[in-house]
Each structure stands twice: as C-alpha cells, then as structure tokens.
Amino acid sequence: MSRLFSDHFLAGLTPDERTLVEKLRTLCDTRIGPAAARVAQDDVFAWDNFRLLVEEGIIATAFPREYGGTDSRQAVRIRLIEELGRVCSASASLVTGADLSTRAITAGASDEWKRRLLPGLCSGELQAAFGLTEPGAGSDVRSLRTFMKRDGGDYIVTGEKKFITRAGTADWLVIVGRSAADNEQFIAVLIHRDSPGVTISDTVPKLGWYGVPIASIVLDGVRVPCSQRLGAEGDGFALAQDALVRARIGHASMALGRAIGAVEIASAYATDRNLFGRTLGSHQGVQWMLADMVTKLEASRALVATAAGKYDNGDEDAAIFASMAKLHATDLGMAVVTDALQLTGGRGFLQDFPLSRFFRDAKLNQIGEGSSEVHKTVIGRSIVRRIKDCDRNPALRDGPLTDY
C-alpha cells in the first residue's frame, strides 16, 4: 500500500537513517497509533511509549554518541517526529521533550556531570525538565525573576517556574534564571528535584497534549553548588536559545505530522461517506479543500526540511529559519486540522474519533517554544535589521527611495 503523502524526503537520508524511520513507521502502525487514544485518556506520563521509544533508539537520537546516543541530524529527527505526530502527539512530544529538557546539559554541563547524567537520560533511567517560563515571563522571556545569588561555592536559587513539562517525573531540573549580582546575566543550573526548597505542584490539567503532564515549580532558597552550573556565568540565555531552536524545528514537524494524519483521515471519510447521491469526495468544493491542504503541507515540509538542514550545517541563519518553520507549520497545522475536522462533520466532534484529539493538540504547537506572534516579531525584526546591509534591488534608481 502506498501513502497519501509522498516519501520524497527519505531520499536525502542515509540507509541507516531510512531504516530507523521505517522501523518507527511500523511501530506507529502496530503499537503507537492503536494505543494513542488510551494514552490520551489515561493522561499520565506515557511511560510505556517512552520506554518503547528508548528501546527502539528513537530517544537516543538526541544524545551524543559517547554517552550512548546516536547524535542524529535534525534532517532525520524531523522525519521521526513527523511519523509520531501523524498518530500520537504525546509520543512526538516525548521525543522533542527529551531533547528540550536535556540539551542544555549536553551543551553546557561539565564533563563530570555529563558522565553522571547523560547515559541515564539517554537510556530513560533518568528524566529532566526544562524550566524557563515563569508566571511573569513567558513570551517576554528576558523578564525572568528567578534569581541566583552567589554564596561561596554555591548559588542560592529563588523563584517560580510555570507550565513545566515533565516536572512531575523529572529527577533533574534545568533552571534558567538571572544573576542576583548582575541583572543582565542569565545563568542555567541543574537542580535535583529532592533538593531542600524545591516544591513541585500536582499536575496542572490542560486542554490537550494528554500523556505529557505539566506542573509548576517553586524554588525557595535552593542551594546549588556552582559545579552544577551549565556553561559559564552569563551563558544561561544562549543555552536556552540553543535548546529552543531545536525544539522549534521539532514542534514544526510534529504539527505537520498531525496535519498529514488529519488529511489522511478526512480524505478517507470523504470517500466513505455518501451524500446527495455521491461520495463526499466527488464534490469539487471538497476536492479543492483537500488540494489546498496537501499543497500547503508539502510547501511547509520543504521549509521545515530547509530549517533542519541549516541547523545541521551550523548556518548562521538556522535560528531564523527555525522561527519561520515553526510559525508556518504550526499555524498551517491548526488550520488543516480544523478543516479536516469540518470535513468529517459530527463524527469529527466525537471523542472517539481521532480528529478531536488532533484538534485539541494542535493549539499548543502555536503557543509553546515561542508563540506564532513572537516568531513573527523575531522574523520581522531580522528583516528590517538586515535590509540596510543587503544588495539593493537593481530595478531601483540610485538615491533615497523617498526621492521617487
């Protein structure tokens, strides 16, 4: 059987990378897809799926080889995340979240701490959570008010973190705050969940993304040895941004995977359903809807692949392309899932039908890891900053444009 969406992106992968994608595809068909409704219904951390993804080497794609990982290119990770997004957002989020929550450790921990934590994080014996957002600092992330005050060889950390995925299950918390001594300096540290002064709330109920719970964290004078700092003092923001660029590419591919799944389901319904004496899918209005969805999705997949390639090459504009990919793919993902649900009528609204889950899950991709509005701001700001150093369009005559 062929798939509705073509496999052209697999052509750019190595044979080993293709094998991994194909293996995951089989797992999605046989285990992850059929279990997705139950995972959402249980709405506790999806341990079974997580362990399966560990066993099959999918979680390892985020980790360096020397600590048990495969250090995979984003070019292959987006294919894996897309496959998972097509059937189960929670499972896709287990892959993006494993990366987000550990990336600053990989990039910034001392060799000793990497040796202590990364093998366990890669094998799933340990869990981490990434604590950046606060009650007063979400989109405006530079207004963090978690303070780290130096006291001899320790930091005393005081603050509050909100919406933190995996906080309830994490052994280690990656906490980003600001130096009490220098307001302009951001610091990232590793804090064990059982450290005195750490309080983690109960799971906070939410609209979707069931199977990946969130909680709040209060840090009340938590003493943290400076050896648990990630990177140098002042590197905290750059480490967070590095993790977020990868996570944005992941959110984009998850949104596209889900939208691909939605189009598959809506198209199948359109051929099954008879009304007004013919199938729903034989109506031109329906075909045009499907044509728009598929065409835009293929364009967005190309943009996400470009962003992933730029990240893999270490290109300077990788972060801006990650913003464009996330903005485009997640806004499109929401629109496509909405239209797909519309095409399936009342059935789309039933809890038992996968599209209601897809619909609930789509929204967070537009909000987390920088909302669509934040990415528009970042992209727009970069355009007006760069244009003055760029080649002038040769159709213009010399002199200021205001002279026209």
Ligand SMILES: Cc1cc2nc3c(=O)[nH]c(=O)nc-3n(C[C@H](O)[C@H](O)[C@H](O)COP(=O)(O)OP(=O)(O)OC[C@H]3O[C@@H](n4cnc5c(N)ncnc54)[C@H](O)[C@@H]3O)c2cc1C
């Ligand atoms: C399920 C879930 C999981 C999460 N997991 C984590 C996690 O693991 N770790 C973590 O640190 N954080 C996490 N977050 C937090 C998430 O990153 C933030 O919710 C997000 O960054 C937005 O911040 P906010 O919710 O405070 O919204 P606000 O900052 O209050 O923004 C509200 C709205 O205003 C819009 N807006 C902002 N600026 C502008 C502007 N200039 N112009 C126009 N509109 C604007 C935004 O787009 C947004 O829609 C999670 C959130 C959720 C819901």
